[in-house]
Amino acid sequence: xxxxxxxxxxxxxxxxxxxxxxxxxxxxxxxxxxxxxxxxxxxxxxxxxxxxxxxxxxxxxxxxxxxxxxxxxxxxxxxxxxxxxxxxxxxxxxxxxxxxxxxxxxxxxxxxxxxxxxxxxxxxxxxxxxxxxxxxxxxxxxxxxxxxxxxxxxxxxxxxxxxxxxxxxxxxxxxxxxxxxxxxxxxxxxxxxxxxxxxxxxxxxxxxxxxxxxxxxxxxxxxxxxxxxxxxxxxxxxxxxxxxxxxxxxxxxxxxxxxx
Amino acid sequence: xxxxxxxxxxxxxxxxxxxxxxxxxxxxxxxxxxxxxxxxxxxxxxxxxxxxxxxxxxxxxxxxxxxxxxxxxxxxxxxxxxxxxxxxxxxxxxxxxxxxxxxxxxxxxxxxxxxxxxxxxxxxxxxxxxxxxxxxxxxxxxxxxxxxxxxxxxxxxxxxxxxxxxxxxxxxxxxxxxxxxxxxxxxxxxxxxxxxxxxxxxxxxxxxxxxxxxxxxxxxxxxxxxxxxxxxxxxxxxxxxxxxxxxxxxxxxxxxxxxx
Amino acid sequence: xxxxxxxxxxxxxxxxxxxxxxxxxxxxxxxxxxxxxxxxxxxxxxxxxxxxxxxxxxxxxxxxxxxxxxxxxxxxxxxxxxxxxxxxxxxxxxxxxxxxxxxxxxxxxxxxxxxxxxxxxxxxxxxxxxxxxxxxxxxxxxxxxxxxxxxxxxxxxxxxxxxxxxxxxxxxxxxxxxxxxxxxxxxxxxxxxxxxxxxxxxxxxxxxxxxxxxxxxxxxxxxxxxxxxxxxxxxxxxxxxxxxxxxxxxxxxxxxxxxxxxxxxxxxxxxxxxxx
Numbered sequence: 001x002x003x004x005x006x007x008x009x010x011x012x013x014x015x016x017x018x019x020x021x022x023x024x025x026x027x028x029x030x031x032x033x034x035x036x037x038x039x040x041x042x043x044x045x046x047x048x049x050x051x052x053x054x055x056x057x058x059x060x061x062x063x064x065x066x067x068x069x070x071x072x073x074x075x076x077x078x079x080x081x082x083x084x085x086x087x088x089x090x091x092x093x094x095x096x097x098x099x100x101x102x103x104x105x106x107x108x109x110x111x112x113x114x115x116x117x118x119x120x121x122x123x124x125x126x127x128x129x130x131x132x133x134x135x136x137x138x139x140x141x142x143x144x145x146x147x148x149x150x151x152x153x154x155x156x157x158x159x160x161x162x163x164x165x166x167x168x169x170x171x172x173x174x175x176x177x178x179x180x181x182x183x184x185x186x187x188x189x190x191x192x193x194x195x196x197x198x199x200x201x202x203x204x205x206x207x208x209x210x211x212x213x214x215x216x217x218x219x220x221x222x223x224x225x226x227x228x229x230x231x232x233x234x235x236x237x238x239x240x241x242x243x244x245x246x247x248x249x250x251x252x253x254x255x256x257x258x259x260x
Numbered sequence: 261x262x263x264x265x266x267x268x269x270x271x272x273x274x275x276x277x278x279x280x281x282x283x284x285x286x287x288x289x290x291x292x293x294x295x296x297x298x299x300x301x302x303x304x305x306x307x308x309x310x311x312x313x314x315x316x317x318x319x320x321x322x323x324x325x326x327x328x329x330x331x332x333x334x335x336x337x338x339x340x341x342x343x344x345x346x347x348x349x350x351x352x353x354x355x356x357x358x359x360x361x362x363x364x365x366x367x368x369x370x371x372x373x374x375x376x377x378x379x380x381x382x383x384x385x386x387x388x389x390x391x392x393x394x395x396x397x398x399x400x401x402x403x404x405x406x407x408x409x410x411x412x413x414x415x416x417x418x419x420x421x422x423x424x425x426x427x428x429x430x431x432x433x434x435x436x437x438x439x440x441x442x443x444x445x446x447x448x449x450x451x452x453x454x455x456x457x458x459x460x461x462x463x464x465x466x467x468x469x470x471x472x473x474x475x476x477x478x479x480x481x482x483x484x485x486x487x488x489x490x491x492x493x494x495x496x497x498x499x500x501x502x503x504x505x506x507x508x509x510x511x512x513x514x515x516x517x518x519x520x
Numbered sequence: 521x522x523x524x525x526x527x528x529x530x531x532x533x534x535x536x537x538x539x540x541x542x543x544x545x546x547x548x549x550x551x552x553x554x555x556x557x558x559x560x561x562x563x564x565x566x567x568x569x570x571x572x573x574x575x576x577x578x579x580x581x582x583x584x585x586x587x588x589x590x591x592x593x594x595x596x597x598x599x600x601x602x603x604x605x606x607x608x609x610x611x612x613x614x615x616x617x618x619x620x621x622x623x624x625x626x627x628x629x630x631x632x633x634x635x636x637x638x639x640x641x642x643x644x645x646x647x648x649x650x651x652x653x654x655x656x657x658x659x660x661x662x663x664x665x666x667x668x669x670x671x672x673x674x675x676x677x678x679x680x681x682x683x684x685x686x687x688x689x690x691x692x693x694x695x696x697x698x699x700x701x702x703x704x705x706x707x708x709x710x711x712x713x714x715x716x717x718x719x720x721x722x723x724x725x726x727x728x729x730x731x732x733x734x735x736x737x738x739x740x741x742x743x744x745x746x747x748x749x750x751x752x753x754x755x756x757x758x759x760x761x762x763x764x765x766x767x768x769x770x771x772x773x774x775x776x777x778x779x780x781x782x783x784x785x786x787x788x789x790x791x792x793x794x795x796x
Contacts, residue, residue, distance in 0.1 A: 078548030225644035239631035
């Protein structure tokens, strides 16, 4: 079952599949998909980029939601704590955040484990560090989007929930959240497109993403312009696909608003 | 019945490996290397590691009866990664220098070659004295002995640091920089290839023992000197049994080990 | 008829009801404690790892890097603003060809990473040396600093063009019509009526764009420019000391936060006539 599924996925692979883009250039070009060309390496890079971005979003959204809740809390201390978080992570360059997480998390984890008396090797790999760093940045921006969406929901909606005798989380789930998603969606779409581009930074800590793979190909083959151009085009295509897809989702989310 | 025998077998294997756990754990080594420093270590288009360092590492592992896996890491972060236990040893043509000895422990050298300077074929630079290099831009890989060498001995030249050797090679063949300083083996291999046809070796540079150290050794964490001693013994063993020479002859037509 | 002869005597204010300890308060205290712990830990690393020789050696380099970053970003923003004007007008033009070209430019530069653009310009154009020499542009593309500047200008121009266009289009039609009714020429109307209103709308996004550029500029470190990030990487590569990154973080935070504050004051002042 797993075998046939992966065979199906291989057949539909848009870059190196049987009808893949890189096949168009013939078997012996520098971007063909075998041992002679760089096509399969680059296709792998595309997969890494997409996986990383997709893995970051849920973490970043949940974190961002919690921070938005904290930022509009009635408690001063909680607001302060959330404010410090967003100030730091919106102020640092993404590249620096990544370095700090990549080296710092390892040192931190190691020293915590050592103080507990463990001598295990723990591996914070580039993917995980990249995901954490990007999620942290994503969450600090998405908290802003969600916060302004929260503010766009009138108090009356909460009061209506109270009047219906809902508990707080039920009001949140049934009344606030559906509206929140609809209001926040354009902002979140924008953040997704930014995230997609920010994944390129992980190439610097050695994760084999699009930029990394095309960079290796460019250096070894000395065709720098060609390969970096391919990298740009791949990002462009990813952005086009996502804005198409997300536009669809946005229209779907707005459907109740339109009919009114 | 069949199943129970299998389970039994699996359980006994598990028990055996538990018993042998401590011994096995020692014999599993993760080797860190850069993968961008031909002919010593580099990545092929199919993703495999190749080069002198890699073959020596494999021979050492056979000698030490250890099962080794390789991990590539950017040069800039290779020592922090070792300290953070991403791998157990660095076999990546790392020179044994006093500065690095503060951070890691080294085996004895496994080869020693002098640095050299390469320039474009039509370069006006006639010799490698600090005077004739005054005001010129020189490239070197960051965090290497060669970069430190330029800083100390050619203080009037502008130094540019590159993440890998591939990048300064691109830039010197473009003419962005006036010359590059690196290991003579790396540079002479490169100028003989198509990619290096732009350039020639200007001259070897005199070794500065303070900067260039005692040749390339195998770096391990500072607390694990026993492992360094095992590597030293293994180097002596493969030199004695001829494996070293066999590997050397695949790559070079001279003795890279240097003086005893 | 009765008259009040005695006032109700003064009474003390009711005792303040103590707010119950809520989950939010506990969470706030815990998170703040975590922040304090982190700050303390970082402070201790700095104090324990303090090394005067390192400070004297790398301190001036950091300041130099700071200057490179600030000058690079400042120049990119100014030049990008100039380049963004024709692009924004092309985007609003009725001519479909012009519009299409500007749209493609903006879309291309906004949907690819700055890092890839920089590599394309630095290493990619580097391989066209003979052609660039023939047209006399090689001196420009030879220097990593110029390549960085060039890619930043192209990138920020695309973003700024969208900001400008959005702001100009946000001015209501009535303003155009009002100006026309007053008999103002289109040029004067644009300069005196539309643009001032548009720039106020654009103020906040412009501030965000400068911040984004400042953070994005760290990528030039990868093509051998010694900006703040480049000096940090240099110091790290020599010392393997994690502190080097913390210092860079402090510098970047001060720069970005400072800019945000200045921008907030500026915005407050420029929009004071809109306050009700």
